[in-house]
Amino acid sequence: xxxxxxxxxxxxxxxxxxxxxxxxxxxxxxxxxxxxxxxxxxxxxxxxxxxxxxxxxxxxxxxxxxxxxxxxxxxxxxxxxxxxxxxxxxxxxxxxxxxxxxxxxxxxxxxxxxxxxxxxxxxxxxxxxxxxxxxxxxxxxxxxxxxxxxxxxxxxxxxxxxxxxxxxxxxxxxxxxxxxxxxxxxxxxxxxxxxxxxxxxxxxxxxxxxxxxxxxxxxxxxxxxxxxxxxxxxxxxxxxxxxxxxxxxxxxxxxxxxxxxxxxxxxxxxxxxxxxxxxxxxxxxxxxxxxxxxxxxxxxxxxxxxxxxxxxxxxxxxxxxxxxxxxxxxxxxxxxxxxxxxxxxxxxxxxxxxxxxxxxxxxxxxxxxxxxxxxxxxxxxxxxxxxxx
Numbered sequence: 001x002x003x004x005x006x007x008x009x010x011x012x013x014x015x016x017x018x019x020x021x022x023x024x025x026x027x028x029x030x031x032x033x034x035x036x037x038x039x040x041x042x043x044x045x046x047x048x049x050x051x052x053x054x055x056x057x058x059x060x061x062x063x064x065x066x067x068x069x070x071x072x073x074x075x076x077x078x079x080x081x082x083x084x085x086x087x088x089x090x091x092x093x094x095x096x097x098x099x100x101x102x103x104x105x106x107x108x109x110x111x112x113x114x115x116x117x118x119x120x121x122x123x124x125x126x127x128x129x130x131x132x133x134x135x136x137x138x139x140x141x142x143x144x145x146x147x148x149x150x151x152x153x154x155x156x157x158x159x160x161x162x163x164x165x166x167x168x169x170x171x172x173x174x175x176x177x178x179x180x181x182x183x184x185x186x187x188x189x190x191x192x193x194x195x196x197x198x199x200x201x202x203x204x205x206x207x208x209x210x211x212x213x214x215x216x217x218x219x220x221x222x223x224x225x226x227x228x229x230x231x232x233x234x235x236x237x238x239x240x241x242x243x244x245x246x247x248x249x250x251x252x253x254x255x256x257x258x259x260x261x262x263x264x265x266x267x268x269x270x271x272x273x274x275x276x277x278x279x280x281x282x283x284x285x286x287x288x289x290x291x292x293x294x295x296x297x298x299x300x301x302x303x304x305x306x307x308x309x310x311x312x313x314x315x316x317x318x319x320x321x322x323x324x325x326x327x328x329x330x331x332x333x334x335x336x337x338x339x340x341x342x343x344x345x346x347x348x349x350x351x352x353x354x355x356x357x358x359x360x361x362x363x364x365x366x367x368x369x370x371x372x373x374x375x376x377x378x379x380x381x382x383x384x385x386x387x388x389x
Contacts, residue, residue: 037340037372043320043360047313048253049245051286053236055256055304057227058289061196064220068212069093069190071205076224078202082194089192089223091211103173110169114162121155128152198226201302232290232300234266234308240275240282246310247271252288253309259298266290268310313355320360325373326353337367338374346374 072092076082128148135145202225205211214220234254238246252266266288275282288308293300326335335353338346349371354362367373 035344035346036375036378038322038325038375039372040319040321040363040367040369042317042369043362044316045314045318045320045355045357045360045362046309046311047355047357048309048311049238049242051236051238051242051308051310053234053286053306053308055232055254055290055300055302055306056235057201057229057302058231058233060201060225060227060302061198062222063088063192063195063224063226064214064222065091065192065211066213067091067093067190069210071207071209071211071223072190074203074205074207074223076200076203078200080200081198082200082226083197084194086194087191088194089205091190091192093190094210103169106169107166107173110162110166114159114166117155117158117162121159124152124155192223194224194226196226196228198228201225201227227302229300229302230293232293232302234286234288234290234306236286236288236306236308237278237283238286238310240284243271243275243284245312246286251311253311254288254290254306255309256300256304256306258304259300262298264290264300266308315355315362318354318362319364319367319369320362321367321373323356323359323361324377325375326351326361327376338376339367340372340374 069091072090074089075087076089082088128151131140131145131148134140135142203223204225205221205223209221211221211223212218234252246268248268248271250268252268254264254266256262256264268286268288270285270287272285275284277283286308290300321337325337327337328335334350336348336350339349341347349366351366352364354364356362
């Protein structure tokens, strides 16, 4: 029994020894590691953050009527250019019975007031004529004549005012009934005209639609919206994690989904002081003014979806390497690279880094374009598997 145990132990020892020899032999058969190298290059490195939004006019003007009624005719369509004062639409007034009756009663009241004022004026004129003859003969004093003269002038003034009131009441009646009156000319309230020059973005009404005027109780009906499309802005939102990185005055690069291979320059000029919760995250509104567009630029339609690349930092035509080539000293945390000085022989060189976009990093000093930099973290080939020939 002891002899059998001794034999088994010897066999195990032999097998372990043989396995160790085989492992060492197999390791010696592996090819030595060969590191590839890369060179620095000239790059333009941009550090940015992206905001989503849309392109809208800087100022959109809503054209509203000065009187309530029904659209009789529309003279413009969306997409047309109009100048200030051009006719947009015409309104047919549907008179309010109560207002019309009140206007009629006002005319009658003012007519009666005029008749009373004329009777009083004629009476005062007769008194004035008699007193003037007496004054000319020296029968009455100047003070007595002055009182008569003042009463006569006041009566004359009341007649003139009564005539003005009657004329205004008649004009008011005409406006209530028809929307216009004689003497208004081009400012007739039934004619809706453009208040600014620009493109017609939308005409939300049609012939036959009823519209109401803007007043203290409602905003009124919009007949058309106008805007100067050469002055467009980007309206978007950024996440709370990014808002701390941006500030007013930073440059923007706008890309519009509907316009391929085209970027528009803009400047960030507004960041909302208060965020809004959306889908569990806080979003802050931003606005950026696009550089003024001219007739040769691509036409940007209002409301198009767009992305704004907010440029936080930018370094143009600088020496750069891939960030994967950089190593960091485990003690000092200083960056360095390994530069080839011979065949598969490398020397450490400390480098001073600048901005990085996550792929390339700016190198301010430490290496040149001619240096071959070791790719230290490259794959060493596929792993060996048991049973591979």
